Amino acid sequence: MKTSCIIVEDMQIAADFLRKFCDKSELIEVRGHFFNVAEALDFLDKDKVELIFLDIEMPGASGFELLDRLTYSPKIILTTSKTEYAFDAFQYNVTDYLKKPFTYKRFLEAIDKITPPAAQGQTPAPIPSGQAADTDFLFIKAEDKLVKLVKDEIFFIESMKDYVKFVMAGKNYITYSTLKNLEEKLNGQAFLKVHRSYLVNINKIDDIRGNILYVQGHQIPVSKDHKEELLKRLNIL
Amino acid sequence: MKDFNPGKFVFNTRLDARFLDELFDGDTVYTQHVFEDFLRDLPDYWKSTATAWQNGDRTALRASIHKCKTLFGYVGFTDIQRICQEFENSCADNTIGDLRSRYQVLLDKKEEARVIIEEEYTRLKSFNGL
Numbered sequence: 001m002k003t004s005c006i007i008v009e010d011m012q013i014a015a016d017f018l019r020k021f022c023d024k025s026e027l028i029e030v031r032g033h034f035f036n037v038a039e040a041l042d043f044l045d046k047d048k049v050e051l052i053f054l055d056i057e058m059p060g061a062s063g064f065e066l067l068d069r070l071t072y073s074p075k076i077i078l079t080t081s082k083t084e085y086a087f088d089a090f091q092y093n094v095t096d097y098l099k100k101p102f103t104y105k106r107f108l109e110a111i112d113k114i115t116p117p118a119a120q121g122q123t124p125a126p127i128p129s130g131q132a133a134d135t136d137f138l139f140i141k142a143e144d145k146l147v148k149l150v151k152d153e154i155f156f157i158e159s160m161k162d163y164v165k166f167v168m169a170g171k172n173y174i175t176y177s178t179l180k181n182l183e184e185k186l187n188g189q190a191f192l193k194v195h196r197s198y199l200v201n202i203n204k205i206d207d208i209r210g211n212i213l214y215v216q217g218h219q220i221p222v223s224k225d226h227k228e229e230l231l232k233r234l235n236i237l
Numbered sequence: 238m239k240d241f242n243p244g245k246f247v248f249n250t251r252l253d254a255r256f257l258d259e260l261f262d263g264d265t266v267y268t269q270h271v272f273e274d275f276l277r278d279l280p281d282y283w284k285s286t287a288t289a290w291q292n293g294d295r296t297a298l299r300a301s302i303h304k305c306k307t308l309f310g311y312v313g314f315t316d317i318q319r320i321c322q323e324f325e326n327s328c329a330d331n332t333i334g335d336l337r338s339r340y341q342v343l344l345d346k347k348e349e350a351r352v353i354i355e356e357e358y359t360r361l362k363s364f365n366g367l
């Protein structure tokens with residue numbers, strides 16, 4: 001049984017390629033191609049498909065906005081020309097991320113990751129809009145690959161304009177994101193903003209002297225605005 | 238000595254032949270079709286780019302170059318893709334004036350690409366007997 005899909009893609013040439021690959025595979029049935037998010041959502045209101053090939057940068061709403069507005073959880077394969085979205089993509093728990101133009105071999109690798117819910121006797125479960133999987137790890141795009149970081153091993157995260165640096169034991173990673181974005185993603189977990197440029201893993205704090213945190217040999221400034229919240233979160237006797 | 242394989246279409250050396258071989262897997266009819274699509278779509282995409290440039294609209298310019306970048310990729314201009322990516326990145330931090338020389342480079346590359354793909358399309362038609 002073929003997996004039903006739609007293609008949300010504003011470039012005709014890219015959509016044609018994708019449709020050709022789907023047909024060639026004999027595994028995927030394309031139910032429609034939509035040039036923008038609004039048209040795709042209209043279709044999905046009436047017809048639920050198991051898989052969505054989704055571009056990110058399109059006129060009007062972005063692919064991520066479609067993900068935020070989905071009322072069920074189909075498999076998602078993102079198709080984009082930019083690698084900068086990889087971090088957000090994996091926060092949305094997408095099945096795969098294809099950088100255009102991609103080969104048939106790469107397409108098949110992505111398809112291999114899909115198990116049709118129908119084959120498992122499952123129906124797609126509703127999910128809260130845009131909610132990422134609550135895991136003890138995250139993936140970041142760094143050094144031309146997706147690197148898995150265990151959250152508890154991160155000492156702190158430092159803002160570097162449009163990038164952030166993850167500081168860990170023996171190795172640092174830089175990726176394209178903002179501290180604000182990470183603060184939202186890690187909300188309610190062990191990470192706390194102590195300065196406009198720093199999110200700190202409170203489990204890794206060794207001591208505090210005045211307005212300086214000592215974190216595994218690193219000194220992190222604490223701003224006046226964040227000190228009260230920091231003291232609340234620490235288990236002070 | 239250059240290898241000669243009468244059964245294999247040999248791409249212009251300006252194109253990333255290795256990537257195109259992977260992308261099209263030897264399907265020269267589909268290659269021809271995609272090259273035709275490139276020639277159809279490029280003028281429209283570049284028109285948006287030129288309009289954004291004339292209006293000094295860096296956001297629209299970046300978005301438009303982003304589309305062109307992907308299009309160049311489908312016909313094997315991986316080097317122009319890189320130039321487009323650098324231009325996209327530059328749009329965020331530079332004024333239109335700062336971008337002028339890079340824009341001119343892209344304009345020249347676009348025109349070079351168009352001519353090469355027109356020639357390749359003609360050769361493919363002949364190769365495919367279509």
